[in-house]
Amino acid sequence: MSKHSKKHRRFYLLTLGCPKNSVDSEAMSELLIAAGYQAAPRPGRADYLIVNTCGFLEAAKTESIEALRELAARKRAGQRLVAVGCLAQRMGVELARYVPGLDGLIGTRSWPDLVSFLAELADAQQPASSVLARLSDSASYPPECLPLKRDSLGRRATAYLKIGDGCSASCAFCTIPGFKGPARSRPRQLILDEARALVEQGTRELILVAQDIMAYGRDWGERDALPGLIEDVLRAAPEVRWVRLMYAYPNYASQRLIEVMAGHAQVCHYLDMPLQHGHPDTLRRMGRPHQVDKTLRWIEALRAAMPDVALRTAFIVGYPGETPAEFQGLLDFMQAVQFDRVGIFTFSREPGTPAYDLPHQVPEEVKQERYQVAMQLQRKISLTRNQAQVGRQLDVLVDGVGDGVSLARSYRDAPEVDGFVILQEEHPVGEFVAVRVVGAGPYDLMAVPLAPGRSLKT
Numbered sequence: 001m002s003k004h005s006k007k008h009r010r011f012y013l014l015t016l017g018c019p020k021n022s023v024d025s026e027a028m029s030e031l032l033i034a035a036g037y038q039a040a041p042r043p044g045r046a047d048y049l050i051v052n053t054c055g056f057l058e059a060a061k062t063e064s065i066e067a068l069r070e071l072a073a074r075k076r077a078g079q080r081l082v083a084v085g086c087l088a089q090r091m092g093v094e095l096a097r098y099v100p101g102l103d104g105l106i107g108t109r110s111w112p113d114l115v116s117f118l119a120e121l122a123d124a125q126q127p128a129s130s131v132l133a134r135l136s137d138s139a140s141y142p143p144e145c146l147p148l149k150r151d152s153l154g155r156r157a158t159a160y161l162k163i164g165d166g167c168s169a170s171c172a173f174c175t176i177p178g179f180k181g182p183a184r185s186r187p188r189q190l191i192l193d194e195a196r197a198l199v200e201q202g203t204r205e206l207i208l209v210a211q212d213i214m215a216y217g218r219d220w221g222e223r224d225a226l227p228g229l230i231e232d233v234l235r236a237a238p239e240v241r242w243v244r245l246m247y248a249y250p251n252y253a254s255q256r257l258i259e260v261m262a263g264h265a266q267v268c269h270y271l272d273m274p275l276q277h278g279h280p281d282t283l284r285r286m287g288r289p290h291q292v293d294k295t296l297r298w299i300e301a302l303r304a305a306m307p308d309v310a311l312r313t314a315f316i317v318g319y320p321g322e323t324p325a326e327f328q329g330l331l332d333f334m335q336a337v338q339f340d341r342v343g344i345f346t347f348s349r350e351p352g353t354p355a356y357d358l359p360h361q362v363p364e365e366v367k368q369e370r371y372q373v374a375m376q377l378q379r380k381i382s383l384t385r386n387q388a389q390v391g392r393q394l395d396v397l398v399d400g401v402g403d404g405v406s407l408a409r410s411y412r413d414a415p416e417v418d419g420f421v422i423l424q425e426e427h428p429v430g431e432f433v434a435v436r437v438v439g440a441g442p443y444d445l446m447a448v449p450l451a452p453g454r455s456l457k458t
Contacts, residue, residue, distance in 0.1 A: 009037045011118075012046035014071075016064050017054025019209050019246070019416075021085060023162040025052045028084070028114055035115045043071055048080050048118055055087035056175060057348045065098050072101030080104060080121055084111050089135060089179035096131040107135040108165075108180050157397060157430035158415055159203045163191055163229065164210035168219075169249070171276070172287040172354040173316065173347065176211060183215045188229060192236040199237035204430065205397060206233065207244045207414070214252040224252070227260040234266055241432065242397070244414060246272040251289050253298045262305040268411040269306040274314040278333025279326040282319055285358065292333065299337055310412035312341035317374055318367030319347045320358035327370050331377055340385045341418050342378045346371050379442045386419075386440035393436050393450065394421070401426040408433065410445070419443035 011032055015025040028050070029039060040046035049071045053064035064087045072081055082104035083095060089107035096102045104121045106114060113134060121132050167176050168183040195206055208230070210216065217225025233243060243266050250273060261267045275295065277283050283290035302309050315330060334342065346367040349356050389412075396408035399415070406423040413419055422444055427433050439446035 010040045010046045011037050011048040011050055012040045012043045013050045013052065014067060015052045016067060017052070017056065017060060017086065019160045019207070020162060020165070020211070021052050021054060023160045023209065024085065024111060028052070028111055031112070031115055032118075037115075037118075043074065044076070046079065048082060048121075049075065050082045050084055050114075052085045053083050053087035054085070055090035055179060058350065059348065061087055061090075065095075068095075068099040068102060072099055075101055080118075082106060082118070082121070084114070086176075086179055088133075090175060092135055093131055093133055102131055105131055105133040105135065110134045156203060157399075158205040158207065159198045160207045160209050161191065161195055161198070161233075162186060162210060163208050163213060163216050167211040168215065169212065169251070170287045172285065172358070173319070173350065175350050175353055178352060180211065183210075183212065183219055185216050185219050185225070188232065191229065192232055195233045195237045195240070199240045202430070204240070204432070205242040205244060206237070206240055207246055208233070209246045212247060212249045212251075213245055214248050214250075214257075218252070224254045224256055227254065227256040230260050230267060231264070234264055240266055242266060242268050242411065244268045244270055244411075246414060248273045249289075250275065250295050250298060253295075255301065258301055258305045261302075261309075269309040270312070270411055270414065271302065271309065272312045272414065272417075276314065276316050277319065277326075277330055278315070278337075279322075279329030282322055282326045282330070285321055285355075286316075286319060287354070296337070310340040311337070312343075312414070312418065313339050314343040314345065315374065316345050316347050317370040318362040318364075320355060320362065321360040322347075322362055322370075331374065334374070334377055334381065338381055338385065339378070340382065340412060342374075342382075343417070344371055344374045344378065383440065383442040386442065386445055389437045389445055390440055391437060393434060394447070395432050396421045396423065396435050396447065398423070398427045398429050398431055398433060400429060406433075408435075408447075419445070421445045421447050424448050 013025055013029055015022055033039065043049055051064065051068055051071065054060040055064065068081065068083055075081055080103040081101055083102060084106045085108055088095060088105045093105065095105060104117065106117055117134055124132055164183060164185045166180040166183045198206065213226055216229060230243065248271055261269065276286055276288050278292060280290040280292050299311065317327065347362065394410045396410050398406045398408045400407045404426060406425065406427045408421045408423050409415065410421050421435065423433065423435055434450040435447035436450055437445050437447045
């Protein structure tokens with residue numbers, strides 16, 4: 001009789017990394033629950049300890065290894081520890097050298113087989129030093145690999161809706177294509193079915209997410225499929241209040257996307273577009289689109305169609321060869337565009353990437369100085385952008401409450417990466433409230449309710 005009996009089918013799942021990993025973890029949980037497993041609230045109650053790892057940067061790699069080691073150190077007899085996802089795919093069986101006690105590895109393109117993998121792992125007669133690995137390089141989305149509903153995970157006001165995976169860009173600093181593979185668009189009908197199911201379960205905000213949402217459909221020959229997908233989502237789930245777009249690279253920017261964003265009230269006037277730098281020479285060495293004038297024209301078109309649009313981006317400072325003039329070019333670009341939100345990162349030298357061996361590596365102390373200068377500039381810009389909201393009436397979505405106040409988000413705020421609207425009084429979590437903005441800091445807004453429990457949109 002298999003040792004994989006029902007009394008040994010409890011799992012604890014820890015998720016590290018980006019929202020795309022969170023979507024995969026929800027799918028894994030749904031697959032396991034559908035197969036008869038039960039989610040355990042704590043590691044000590046589980047038979048399987050599963051860590052959905054991140055391997056994007058060295059800091060993320062270190063965090064994942066430390067989390068695995070901590071679970072391995074507390075692992076009791078009979079428990080199995082499994083590393084899933086990006087770091088498992090990036091390091092392969094080498095990861096076991098860093099994590100004594102690791103039992104299994106399953107890669108970014110193999111986790112749909114998690115149920116059968118755990119059964120195999122349960123029955124395996126492994127030496128203490130061995131690790132069972134499944135690291136296939138399948139480049140497609142089998143229909144069964146992503147569930148169409150997540151009701152077993154509980155009602156939520158906000159849900160990420162993954163529309164693709166992988167990346168076909170050739171950015172010199174990035175490890176993602178190496179362990180995620182090329183961009184693969186998720187079948188449209190699966191996306192629409194899941195959008196419909198999520199909204200029927202009470203989701204108010206859908207966040208369309210991929211490594212590059214602009215690349216949607218290009219792997220099967222559609223050059224500008226994202227705008228049509230957005231409209232299809234709105235038709236499939238007409239009750240959704242917000243549709244938010246995250247990770248839109250400028251390579252395939254289109255006027256049609258602007259028209260769709262401006263023409264549908266449910267689409268948030270918000271765009272996360274990681275540009276990485278503002279100087280063409282740095283961008284060229286990065287392997288990024290380096291036509292800065294083209295990017296500026298697209299931003300101007302966005303703001304012409306949606307004067308209230310909130311723009312978020314990310315920049316890397318200290319990239320190899322970044323001269324003082326190039327860094328000043330980045331600052332000038334930031335000043336010219338006036339982004340609402342900016343994430344600043346110092347260059348991380350990642351083994352296996354072309355940028356690792358580039359000449360003229362920037363000293364760490366220079367990176368840190370440039371980080372502080374860029375952050376100081378952006379704080380001033382963000383404060384000015386936020387102060388312009390004072391007096392404005394907005395609908396906000398309540399994320400949490402406590403001590404007589406509510407933490408909410410407007411259309412300008414994506415979960416976890418942006419600020420909050422701090423609202424007087426405690427309001428129901430997951431509900432929209434109409435507010436008037438009365439104060440502003442560089443990150444958060446302060447507001448008072450217009451009519452508690454009601455929103456501007458009827």
